[in-house]
Amino acid sequence: MSKIKFDLEIKFGTQYGKEEEEAVLKVLRNNAPTSGDECIKFEKNYAEYSGVKHARVVSNGSSALFLAMMGVGIKPGNRVLTTPVTWIATAAAPVTLGAEVDFVDIDLETYNIDVNQIEAHVTSNTKAIIPVHLYGQPCEMDEIMAISKKYNLSVVEDAAHAIGAEYKGKKVGSFGAAGCFSFHEQKNISTLGEGGIVLTNDDAMFEKISLYRSHCTRVHGNSTKYCKLDEEKFPIGKKFWWQDFDDCGYNFRMTDIQAAVGIEQLKKVDMLNQRRIDNAAYITEGLKDVPGLTLPKVRPYNKHVFHLYPIIIDPKEFGMNKEDFIYDLLNKFGIKAGFHYIPLHYSTAFKNRGFKKGQFPNAEKLGEQLVTLPINPRQTEEALAYLVQSIKDLRS
Ligand SMILES: Cc1ncc(COP(=O)(O)O)c(C=O)c1O
Numbered sequence: 001m002s003k004i005k006f007d008l009e010i011k012f013g014t015q016y017g018k019e020e021e022e023a024v025l026k027v028l029r030n031n032a033p034t035s036g037d038e039c040i041k042f043e044k045n046y047a048e049y050s051g052v053k054h055a056r057v058v059s060n061g062s063s064a065l066f067l068a069m070m071g072v073g074i075k076p077g078n079r080v081l082t083t084p085v086t087w088i089a090t091a092a093a094p095v096t097l098g099a100e101v102d103f104v105d106i107d108l109e110t111y112n113i114d115v116n117q118i119e120a121h122v123t124s125n126t127k128a129i130i131p132v133h134l135y136g137q138p139c140e141m142d143e144i145m146a147i148s149k150k151y152n153l154s155v156v157e158d159a160a161h162a163i164g165a166e167y168k169g170k171k172v173g174s175f176g177a178a179g180c181f182s183f184h185e186q187k188n189i190s191t192l193g194e195g196g197i198v199l200t201n202d203d204a205m206f207e208k209i210s211l212y213r214s215h216c217t218r219v220h221g222n223s224t225k226y227c228k229l230d231e232e233k234f235p236i237g238k239k240f241w242w243q244d245f246d247d248c249g250y251n252f253r254m255t256d257i258q259a260a261v262g263i264e265q266l267k268k269v270d271m272l273n274q275r276r277i278d279n280a281a282y283i284t285e286g287l288k289d290v291p292g293l294t295l296p297k298v299r300p301y302n303k304h305v306f307h308l309y310p311i312i313i314d315p316k317e318f319g320m321n322k323e324d325f326i327y328d329l330l331n332k333f334g335i336k337a338g339f340h341y342i343p344l345h346y347s348t349a350f351k352n353r354g355f356k357k358g359q360f361p362n363a364e365k366l367g368e369q370l371v372t373l374p375i376n377p378r379q380t381e382e383a384l385a386y387l388v389q390s391i392k393d394l395r396s
Pocket of ligand 1: 060061063086087090160182183184194196
């Protein structure tokens with residue numbers, strides 16, 4: 001395999017600096033606890049940044065989605081709507097709670113769920129919808145919120161790709177019952193390779209998420225850190241405490257070292273996103289006249305944060321299909337592109353649940369023709385020029 005040139009691969013989405021290094025060492029010298037003061041501070045800062053009341057840090061974006069589905073009460077027999085073009089974690093969250101997923105095809109301009117097709121999928125068992133702000137472009141939230149109100153559906157936003165993205169001036173993750181983010185190594189900011197957060201404005205939902213995140217532990221006594229006091233049994237001032245478990249939950253906690261890095265990353269997120277936006281603009285300008293390529297279209301009211309840069313390749317006009325494009329880009333030019341995503345209804349997991357090829361034609365077109373180009377805030381102008389020229393050279 002050729003050597004990757006200029007950091008041009010879909011890996012390691014963010015950039016760490018001295019601040020993150022110092023934050024890690026500070027927590028390390030303080031015994032590197034789990035779920036301590038750094039987590040609380042990161043949650044407070046993230047909630048403020050997003051304009052929501054509560055935030056709870058978790059081990060990853062998948063556990064964020066799972067807890068949010070629990071939080072809105074998803075259970076066996078319920079149906080949850082989402083897009084087939086996403087990472088499996090989105091659809092796995094309701095399925096692992098015993099619910100059924102129903103996919104709604106995508107809109108071919110934004111690649112997000114097609115809001116005009118949602119209502120046709122609503123049944124009396126439909127309880128929730130998970131819009132995914134794919135590649136960093138927000139979904140049509142006005143329409144999604146109106147439909148959810150009409151049919152009494154809970155909205156859980158999958159904002160794994162869209163840290164810092166905005167719809168009509170409002171941060172994604174703040175619209176629905178809950179917003180879920182991932183800080184995996186490829187995401188726009190990261191907490192040392194893994195991490196996630198759930199946002200909500202709902203007090204009861206926040207309590208449920210917090211409990212199930214950590215074995216449903218309720219500490220009684222005079223520890224006020226995470227739990228309410230049971231003042232009748234142990235008056236404030238006494239040093240006793242005991243713990244009880246409201247139910248059987250999970251361990252989806254984040255560590256303080258990760259949260260300390262998250263605090264520093266969050267200070268930089270707008271700057272890092274701006275670099276992505278500028279890099280995307282450079283690629284768009286460079287490729288706009290290349291026949292056979294469809295480049296991303298940003299809705300004017302959206303702040304798209306370009307977690308990925310998707311292009312559609314028309315094999316006839318461009319002269320090669322997606323597979324050859326990816327192969328040649330890597331082997332001739334040392335650039336590693338990706339294909340996010342093969343539609344979920346092609347997977348064994350969802351074929352076994354009754355889905356078939358032909359059900360979602362737009363998602364299928366993406367599966368056949370979409371390539372995601374490497375984009376990150378570290379890319380230099382030289383790297384971007386090389387990326388653009390290599391794609392042009394592929395065609396000739
Ligand atoms: C759209 C989407 N949702 C959820 C997740 C799950 O996040 P994590 O990998 O942090 O569990 C991902 C991860 O790539 C994702 O891309």
